[in-house]
Amino acid sequence: xxxxxxxxxxxxxxxxxxxxxxxxxxxxxxxxxxxxxxxxxxxxxxxxxxxxxxxxxxxxxxxxxxxxxxxxxxxxxxxxxxxxxxxxxxxxxxxxxxxxxxxxxxxxxxxxxxxxxxxxxxxxxxxxxxxxxxxxxxxxxxxxxxxxxxxxxxxxxxxxxxxxxxxxxxxxxxxxxxxxxxxxxxxxxxxxxxxxxxxxxxxxxxxxxxxxxxxxxxxxxxxxxxxxxxxxxxxxxxxxxxxxxxxxxxxxxxxxxxxxxxxxxxxxxxxxxxxxxxxxxxxxxxxxxxxxxxxxxxxxxxxxxxxxxxxxxxxxxxxxxxxxxxxxxxxxxxxxxxxxxxxxxxx
Amino acid sequence: xxxxxxxxxxxxxxxxxxxxxxxxxxxxxxxxxxxxxxxxxxxxxxxxxxxxxxxxxxxxxxxxxxxxxxxxxxxxxxxxxxxxxxxxxxxxxxxxxxxxxxxxxxxxxxxxxxxxxxxxxxxxxxxxxxxxxxxxxxxxxxxxxxxxxxxxxxxxxxxxxxxxxxxxxxxxxxxxxxxxxxxxxxxxxxxxxxxxxxxxxxxxxxxxxxxxxxxxxxxxxxxxxxxxxxxxxxxxxxxxxxxxxxxxxxxxxxxxxxxxxxxxxxxxxxxxxxxxxxxxxxxxxxxxxxxxxxxxxxxxxxxxxxxxxxxxxxxxxxxxxxxxxxxxxxxxxxxxxxxxxxxxxxxxxxxxxxxxxxxxxxxxxxxxxxxxxxxxxxxxxxxxxxxxxxxxxxxxxxxxxxxxxxxxxxxxxxxxxxxxxxxxxxxxxxxxxxxxxxxxxxxxxxxxxxxxxxxxxxxxxxxxxxxxxxxxxxxxxxxxxxxxxxxxxxxxxxxxxxxxxxxxxxxxxxxxxxxxxxxxxxxxxxxxxxxxxxxxxxxxxxx
Numbered sequence: 001x002x003x004x005x006x007x008x009x010x011x012x013x014x015x016x017x018x019x020x021x022x023x024x025x026x027x028x029x030x031x032x033x034x035x036x037x038x039x040x041x042x043x044x045x046x047x048x049x050x051x052x053x054x055x056x057x058x059x060x061x062x063x064x065x066x067x068x069x070x071x072x073x074x075x076x077x078x079x080x081x082x083x084x085x086x087x088x089x090x091x092x093x094x095x096x097x098x099x100x101x102x103x104x105x106x107x108x109x110x111x112x113x114x115x116x117x118x119x120x121x122x123x124x125x126x127x128x129x130x131x132x133x134x135x136x137x138x139x140x141x142x143x144x145x146x147x148x149x150x151x152x153x154x155x156x157x158x159x160x161x162x163x164x165x166x167x168x169x170x171x172x173x174x175x176x177x178x179x180x181x182x183x184x185x186x187x188x189x190x191x192x193x194x195x196x197x198x199x200x201x202x203x204x205x206x207x208x209x210x211x212x213x214x215x216x217x218x219x220x221x222x223x224x225x226x227x228x229x230x231x232x233x234x235x236x237x238x239x240x241x242x243x244x245x246x247x248x249x250x251x252x253x254x255x256x257x258x259x260x261x262x263x264x265x266x267x268x269x270x271x272x273x274x275x276x277x278x279x280x281x282x283x284x285x286x287x288x289x290x291x292x293x294x295x296x297x298x299x300x301x302x303x304x305x306x307x308x309x310x311x312x313x314x315x316x317x318x319x320x321x322x323x324x325x326x327x328x329x330x331x332x333x334x335x336x337x338x339x340x341x342x343x344x345x346x347x
Numbered sequence: 348x349x350x351x352x353x354x355x356x357x358x359x360x361x362x363x364x365x366x367x368x369x370x371x372x373x374x375x376x377x378x379x380x381x382x383x384x385x386x387x388x389x390x391x392x393x394x395x396x397x398x399x400x401x402x403x404x405x406x407x408x409x410x411x412x413x414x415x416x417x418x419x420x421x422x423x424x425x426x427x428x429x430x431x432x433x434x435x436x437x438x439x440x441x442x443x444x445x446x447x448x449x450x451x452x453x454x455x456x457x458x459x460x461x462x463x464x465x466x467x468x469x470x471x472x473x474x475x476x477x478x479x480x481x482x483x484x485x486x487x488x489x490x491x492x493x494x495x496x497x498x499x500x501x502x503x504x505x506x507x508x509x510x511x512x513x514x515x516x517x518x519x520x521x522x523x524x525x526x527x528x529x530x531x532x533x534x535x536x537x538x539x540x541x542x543x544x545x546x547x548x549x550x551x552x553x554x555x556x557x558x559x560x561x562x563x564x565x566x567x568x569x570x571x572x573x574x575x576x577x578x579x580x581x582x583x584x585x586x587x588x589x590x591x592x593x594x595x596x597x598x599x600x601x602x603x604x605x606x607x608x609x610x611x612x613x614x615x616x617x618x619x620x621x622x623x624x625x626x627x628x629x630x631x632x633x634x635x636x637x638x639x640x641x642x643x644x645x646x647x648x649x650x651x652x653x654x655x656x657x658x659x660x661x662x663x664x665x666x667x668x669x670x671x672x673x674x675x676x677x678x679x680x681x682x683x684x685x686x687x688x689x690x691x692x693x694x695x696x697x698x699x700x701x702x703x704x705x706x707x708x709x710x711x712x713x714x715x716x717x718x719x720x721x722x723x724x725x726x727x728x729x730x731x732x733x734x735x736x737x738x739x740x741x742x743x744x745x746x747x748x749x750x751x752x753x754x755x756x757x758x759x760x761x762x763x764x765x766x767x768x769x770x771x772x773x774x775x776x777x778x779x780x781x782x783x784x785x786x787x788x789x790x791x792x793x794x795x796x797x798x799x800x801x802x803x804x805x806x807x808x809x810x811x812x813x814x815x816x817x818x819x820x821x822x823x824x825x826x827x828x829x830x831x832x833x834x835x836x837x838x839x840x841x842x843x844x845x846x847x848x849x850x851x852x853x854x855x856x857x858x859x860x861x862x863x864x865x866x867x868x869x870x871x872x873x874x875x876x877x878x879x880x881x882x883x884x885x886x887x888x889x890x
Contacts, residue, residue: 048788068785068789075785083800094792095790098792146790
């Protein structure tokens with residue numbers, strides 16, 4: 001188990017402050033935009049950088065002051081950092097060699113790993129001759145060879161095209177489930193984080209904003225910032241008509257909407273709010289908010305309508321089986337049950 | 348770590364900058380009336396006029412010779428292109444005295460060229476070697492490869508989309524060339540011109556031998572006033588004046604080279620150059636290669652060929668007499684020392700200086716620095732980019748009284764190759780990056796192991812090349828040994844210089860060939876060592 005407790009690292013114009021726990025065998029992701037501090041966090045956990053404050057606990061042992069070579073952490077770099085002057089098996093066996101694991105045992109472990117990763121036939125290859133997918137597998141096998149307590153992955157798909165990215169993502173998830181290693185995965189790509197993680201942490205400006213399962217964080221964001229970082233968000237301005245712990249009634253002009261309170265604080269009657277609705281949270285209906293279609297994007301499996309509703313504009317996702325709406329046409333939009341979340345708004 | 352950094356900084360300051368600073372401070376301490384007299388002296392004015400004029404003509408000539416080569420190299424791919432590229436670095440390490448010797452063999456009174464002219468019944472002979480034409484020829488030979496390299500790389504890196512956009516917009520080929528290609532090549536062209544100008548302005552050996560008493564650059568004057576008149580004050584003033592003239596240019600060339608490096612972004616697939624595809628292009632290219640081969644390769648090949656001819660003359664029987672003469676007692680009186688001592692001292696001195704230079708540069712290149720690498724590069728190149736003679740003068744001022752001549756020569760030679768080696772190693776270290784070392788650290792390797800397993804094997808080729816350059820430059824150095832050796836240190840270039848001075852060309856040719864042989868063996872040995880696959884050995888040992 002990995003516990004990151006109140007870790008602080010200061011830079012001249014930036015402060016990283018984070019804490020989270022990752023359970024054994026869990027796939028945990030750190031998701032955030034470039035420059036939010038997620039790679040720094042990974043470097044702090046691996047010991048390549050030192051924190052000003054806070055502790056890093058790995059399987060009950062405080063490793064904060066240990067050098068990277070003694071932490072028992074595996075790290076898969078963004079572009080894999082495979083040693084170019086070594087073959088595949090030398091790369092995979094490097095961690096074992098520096099730990100002076102006896103040769104027979106070392107070779108046995110290298111072979112087992114290469115077989116597990118289905119790259120046994122590449123053992124003697126130079127790393128320069130490998131494809132993107134093969135490189136990822138070698139990097140992962142190398143990180144796993146010394147049997148680390150946790151494997152950190154730093155945006156390993158960032159330089160890949162969409163098709164390869166999807167394939168490698170599936171492969172990584174399967175391998176992680178099969179071998180059962182604990183993983184901390186850093187990405188700025190929400191689809192990767194949603195598809196891979198058991199749990200994820202959304203980061204911005206050096207802080208963790210929310211931690212939860214992908215479904216929780218996507219469907220129940222605790223702030224507008226999280227909602228904006230994870231998926232698309234339509235924001236509709238309104239005022240609270242009635243507020244309970246479980247439900248908020250909001251007036252948008254003369255239309256009443258029912259939503260779930262988004263933040264932790266209780267909303268008061270008359271308070272200005274934003275109503276957040278995901279594009280897939282709407283249905284085109286006979287009653288509801290009036291909006292005009294100003295454009296559309298055909299996506300194959302669905303169509304996104306760009307709509308304007310006076311004080312707001314947004315995107316509405318419609319399945320392709322639904323009736324086609326022409327640009328300029330007026331539509332009425334209803335919100336699917338439980339799909340609106342209400343957040344306080346500064347007036 | 349910090350004390351390590353400070354230690355390196357101090358060493359570089361004392362060894363590299365202090366000699367230079369001492370000379371400049373000494374010059375600026377001269378009273379103003381002396382400066383006024385100096386600036387209006389005919390010696391200064393003549394040297395200034397000659398240096399400027401020959402440098403402009405040499406640079407323009409180098410550019411003219413370089414442009415066709417740059418065009419072929421930058422626009423076509425052909426078998427052996429990599430070899431041609433690597434041959435272009437030879438002038439960096441080619442000792443001036445060897446170039447001069449080659450020119451004498453090819454363009455001299457009894458040279459190959461005059462032989463051909465006679466055979467062709469031309470009715471005239473080329474007699475301008477000792478003077479302007481010879482000096483310009485030597486400078487072009489030295490500098491045109493630099494232009495070919497810089498301009499062809501720039502040409503190769505030009506995004507074809509610019510040209511395509513221009514032609515789609517309706518421009519003809521020549522309009523596209525004038526309005527799109529040429530302006531984009533201008534930084535590389537300017538850079539090549541300025542570098543050739545600076546190198547020609549700083550020319551020492553070529554002008555020392557071929558210029559006689561009539562043509563002298565500042566470098567030659569510094570040596571002459573020191574050697575003949577022991578006039579330190581005049582030497583310092585020449586050095587300071589030269590510095591003032593060149594410092595600005597050095598800054599401009601540095602800026603240009605930086606912008607050239609940043610400009611190289613496109614790796615484009617070049618069309619092949621073949622007889623079938625472009626007869627005209629192929630004909631032009633072959634013509635260019637033949638002309639360059641004859642007029643610039645000829646002199647160097649001539650040294651080797653003529654060293655095996657009786658009295659070093661063409662069309663005489665083959666003989667080893669010139670080599671035997673190196674081992675005869677008379678050689679000692681001509682060259683100053685016995686052949687074996689000269690060769691041994693040269694090799695030992697060059698290898699030690701090369702090793703220390705490479706070690707110093709590597710130590711510096713490993714350091715984390717708060718200065719950007721660009722600034723460091725400028726700082727590292729500053730003193731020698733301005734003048735090696737000034738540097739040796741500084742070494743003499745600082746250590747002439749208490750260090751034996753051999754040690755002074757060693758000091759100067761250590762730093763002769765420093766800027767080049769430092770730049771090479773710094774680039775290699777930057778290319779290596781930190782990630783591989785961090786990957787090794789996370790996998791459990793301690794600092795010693797990280798160095799042994801990752802840094803050393805990956806930097807070894809660059810270290811080898813750096814060491815080879817440093818050694819070759821030290822081996823070919825003439826100025827430091829002439830200024831600091833006080834007649835007591837004799838190396839191969841000095842011996843060749845003395846032999847030429849006494850018109851003993853046959854022995855000079857044999858010694859020149861020995862020099863080429865030593866340098867080639869050194870280079871090959873170091874390259875083989877650097878690129879040898881030690882990894883398998885290491886892996887077996889581990890296993």
